[in-house]
Amino acid sequence: MKQKSQTGRDIAVRVSALSIAANAVLSLFKLEAGVFAHSGAMISDAVHSASDLFSSVIVIVGVKMASKGSDRDHPYGHERFECVAAILLSVLLLISGLFIGAAALEKIFAGGTRQSAVPGLPALVAAVVSIAAKEAMYWYTRAHALRIDSGALMADAWHHRSDALSSVGALIGIAGARMGFPALEPIASLVICLFIGKAAWDIFRDAARKMVDRTCGEQTEQMIAEYAARQEGVLGVDLIQSRVFGSKIYVDIEISADGSISLSEGHAIADRVHDAVEAAFPKVKHVMVHVNPAVTEDQRKIQK
Numbered sequence: 001m002k003q004k005s006q007t008g009r010d011i012a013v014r015v016s017a018l019s020i021a022a023n024a025v026l027s028l029f030k031l032e033a034g035v036f037a038h039s040g041a042m043i044s045d046a047v048h049s050a051s052d053l054f055s056s057v058i059v060i061v062g063v064k065m066a067s068k069g070s071d072r073d074h075p076y077g078h079e080r081f082e083c084v085a086a087i088l089l090s091v092l093l094l095i096s097g098l099f100i101g102a103a104a105l106e107k108i109f110a111g112g113t114r115q116s117a118v119p120g121l122p123a124l125v126a127a128v129v130s131i132a133a134k135e136a137m138y139w140y141t142r143a144h145a146l147r148i149d150s151g152a153l154m155a156d157a158w159h160h161r162s163d164a165l166s167s168v169g170a171l172i173g174i175a176g177a178r179m180g181f182p183a184l185e186p187i188a189s190l191v192i193c194l195f196i197g198k199a200a201w202d203i204f205r206d207a208a209r210k211m212v213d214r215t216c217g218e219q220t221e222q223m224i225a226e227y228a229a230r231q232e233g234v235l236g237v238d239l240i241q242s243r244v245f246g247s248k249i250y251v252d253i254e255i256s257a258d259g260s261i262s263l264s265e266g267h268a269i270a271d272r273v274h275d276a277v278e279a280a281f282p283k284v285k286h287v288m289v290h291v292n293p294a295v296t297e298d299q300r301k302i303q304k
Helices: 002-036 042-066 080-109 119-149 151-179 184-210 218-229 263-280 299-303
Strands: 236-245 248-257 286-292
Touching: 002 042, 002 119, 002 151, 002 286, 042 119, 042 151, 080 218, 119 151, 119 263, 218 236, 218 248, 218 263, 236 286, 263 286, 286 299
Parallel strands: 248 286
Antiparallel strands: 236 248
């Protein structure tokens, strides 16, 4: 289990480091294009890309803290630190969307849709390059987030998507200004603001659910129970309970075994169930097994 956690951490750090490098290059590229082409929309988009550097740093810190092993003060590990990172990123994502929406409303109500200088072609090219690059980064980060079940990395993926959407607004604004319709940019930005807000809420809700103890789901519990029941010496599963802790699952299970066996034999059966379940279900971090003596048919008659 420790090796799996290390692998997930390494993947998240590597993806985030790549995001930092790509965002740094893209921000400088868009800034230069915005200044050279006299495009305020592209300069603002460059600042938005630069802000994503901070979100990638949060991912790295969050997954590194979450991958730390158990200690005296944290006997169940540190997995929930990744949830904290995801919540912070969802808030940053929401703030980013609100800034885009506020800037759009300001342009609409202040009559700022008229643009004195028509943006040059390099700004248009930079917007297209930004959309393609950030969308590719979104799908790349999302794929790895799903692979290691990382809420923080998924939130960072949506930061890339929000930047791509921001560039869509910039593209529409630049193209509209060149065609004589500068009002297209704030209108597109308002729609983009709503998409970003929805993504921020979904990320926050998923992270908040992982912060509160809940079951891993009836289907997963049934699969674990059925697998445990197939282990040697297990006569049945009397009870199974689970709770999700960050991205990991803790399971409490009661099994039935022959009541005439020795304590050592019962302990060996419990060990087999413990090891088998943890090996078969990578997301299960720990299984607590309790062994009950199986009730025979004669005992049931006596009880009746």
